[in-house]
Amino acid sequence: MADQNESNTVQPHISNDVDITSVAYEKVDQPGAKSLWAQLQGFWVTFITMFKKVNTVQYPEVKEPTAERFHGRHQLNRHPDGLEKCIGCELCAWACPADAIYVEGADNTPDNQMSPGERYGKVYQINYLRCVFCGLCIEACPTRALTMTNEYELADSTRAKLIFEKDDLLGPLRAGMLPPPHPMYPGMTDTNYYNGDVKEAHPSQEIK
């Protein structure tokens, strides 16, 4: 080795204290590998496992539920009367370490009341190419408008499709909800909404 290296102008730095050849090629005695008993022990584990409950899941034919608090796709929630909870405050965007959220707020007007109070989120985008599912956004949300679902199937064929718009993120209209825009529940303020005093839509809220 030393003779070969002498022809090189650049000498690799090798410590003088350790003979590396002796360390790398030292023969280790492995008695277990030879023993038939030891081999039978190993096959026994395989054999027993054949009769145990199978852990493998035939995904995507079979889908197991995730853990209860799994961080999946986000959802923008609604108040029980259907108005959006998002007020467009951008605190989620502020909290996001990956800069995955883009929000633009706007004024609620009498003709276009999307959420209780003065302000609603006009544009709401989450870029799932950037999102790291850390959940800081849902912690930041002051109205519990943004939560995470357990949905994890977030693959698609183009980058553009992975930027989810408000329509993609809004939760479904459940029983008793009216699609916004519509006026606030009669006699209720935005504080009542946050306190959960509104249980369902009032007939007068429906825009004919």
Next chain:
Amino acid sequence: MTTTQENPTTQAVELITVVIDGFEVSVPKGTLVIRAAEKLGIQIPRFCDHPLLDPVGACRQCLVDIEINGRAFPKPQASCTIPVEPNMIVKTQLTSAVAEKAQRGVMELLLVNHPLDCPVCDKGGECPLQNQAMSTGNGETRFEGVKRTFEKPVAISSQVLLDRERCVLCARCTRFSDQIAGDPFITLNERGALQQVGIYENQPFESYFSGNTVQICPVGALTGATYRFRARPFDLVSTPSACEHCASGCDMRTDVRRGKTLRRLAGDDAAVNEEWNCDKGRWAFKYVTAVDRLTTPLIRGADGVLAPASWPEAIAAAASGLKGKRAAVLVGGRATTEDAYGYNKFARIALGTNDIDFRARVTTDEERDFLAAKVVGSTTTYRDIDIADHVVLVGFEPEEESPIVFLRINKQVRKRALKVSAVATKLSIGVEKLKGEFIKVAPGAESAAVAGLPLTAKSIILVGERASETIGLLSAVVALGDKSGAKIAWIPRRAGERGALEAGAIGNLLPGGRPVSDAAARVDIAAVWGVPSLPASPGRTTSEIVSALNSGDLDAVVIGGVDPLDMANSAQVLAGLKKSFVVSLEIAPSAVTDVADVVLPVAAITEKSGSFLNWEGRPRAFDSAVADSLNRSDLRILSALADQMGESIMLGTVTQAAREISSLGKWDGARANFATVSAIGANKISGNEALLNSWRRLLDLGTMQKGEANLAGTARKAVAVISPKRAEILGVKDGDMLRVSNAHGAISLPALVEDIHDDAVWVPRNSFGTQTLISLNAVHGDVVTVVKA
């Protein structure tokens, strides 16, 4: 006024030494404790304190412990209202537990009724209350009651919204309106817990300076309708910029989100705008993103229709149309100094002519000589207003035409009762606020009134661009200046006029104020530009160019940033343009586009860098606020055009132009002489005839105010003003419709009976419902007929 930023020069000030938190500091007598502490770098929390407003001690947040000559005040004192005194020992929250506890207590009380709606509040993220609640407040509230609520938001004007729940009653807005703007439209109503900011019932808050109240509000109580809920501070990319709207030259900050300007704020420049600006500068920025922007070059084809073209095609078409032709250049007063310099160099090298004029308005040769003799290179500044003994306004309405000049005069009027005289036909709201002497003259007869003014060498005459509309008025001003030694300052309306003048975008001057007629000056410039010689005969003025286009003495014109409808004879201008080969450089389609042969789209102010010279001649440089704009500056396009014509002007970038301008320097040779023109006097009238008097209002139909409805909502109503005597003769009262007409056309407006010369009628020049120049084709002093409609 507080004292620290006043009088930076002159007499020695008495210094007083005080001890703050164990550190000694010497400050001028009269300095407030809070500012002495600032000098040491000790930050005392505050809301109501503002260095440019009178101290009021309204919020009580700045409480400190004070001891004088060994005797302590029994209770903590507001450091924003107490001036320093000898042997004063101050302990702030940093060293005094009492002060610290007092500040926490005040903060707790302020937060009792303050809503916890930071997520929906525009101020969130840049809010002094948020910040100081973190630094000086308790983490948890002890308050368990119900917070006071009000209906919200209340629109106190179409631009400014008030949320009374958030107000901490610091009285900054009311003090600003009262002390700085002189429009006490908002005030504090009610008392105790119900105290609130309100407007006078019968008078809307229609101040030209209302935007400043939004900027200085230390909480989110006052918000601007345009910026409301649009963004958070961390979304915005801020660029220091300069205002493109008038010649005041405000320092500004432009906040952009994703390539779109969302708001503009007044910058901080003690020598110019202090910390204020006007509503036009603050809110009129949407024209840049207006839908009708030109984005691609257009060429008029054989079929007479403008069709989109590529840049090389358009440049080639423009070059071949201009090459070898007798061509002139018209550049409006909106171009930056660098762009104006580009137009000037293009005219003189590529077109080989001195036919260039930046004045797209009513102009005279008298004005051109006045600019060459008295304005170019002049060094009158805002400071001269501060120390003047008498300010005279001639053809100039500061509140409408240069609002920061108005604020500066108003400051001195309030501080030391500065004498203001206005030679005008109508007593304006602005002059009334300045408590000015109104020298009433008939339109056209100003010269005689100016000649008799008793001025001293410390006086200053502020001349507006409208002075050129009266023959002989500028001569009278010059004579008065020569006789009394008073300073003369010319304050144009547009931001780029002074820069264009200094850059040589006028027929009788080369850059730096060099007279074209001076051979040495021409050699100077030719040497720097690397050309053998420059055209020697002084160029045509705007009106001469127009008539030459009409008569066929000129074949082509390069026109940039000019609206023919701003000129008195717009029909003639358009006819002249129609006959000629027109290369138009514009941001949006205009009347010129309809007659142009080649249209080249240019960058708007936020999309390019450059500088303006304000009326003082002070450079106001700015950078592009929108980084990734594809639009090119006028300069770059002209340079490409010159290259294509084979007459290179070598100005590829703004930096290059700026460097070349500064390397040229100012002219040190003899100035052009001013040839006095004698006054003609007012036109004769009889019967129902009247002399027209008019000016443009700050908020009107200006092209650069497009797309901003909230701003337009606070524009002053269009009215026709007549004197009580004429009203009696016509039998009209306020609000009755008047018909102002001449041979060209007519306009109908509601009457307003005010203090105006009996021979005159005043109408706004370009306001909603009245475009005087277009409808009447009449200017200042022309005879019109006024009858009851």
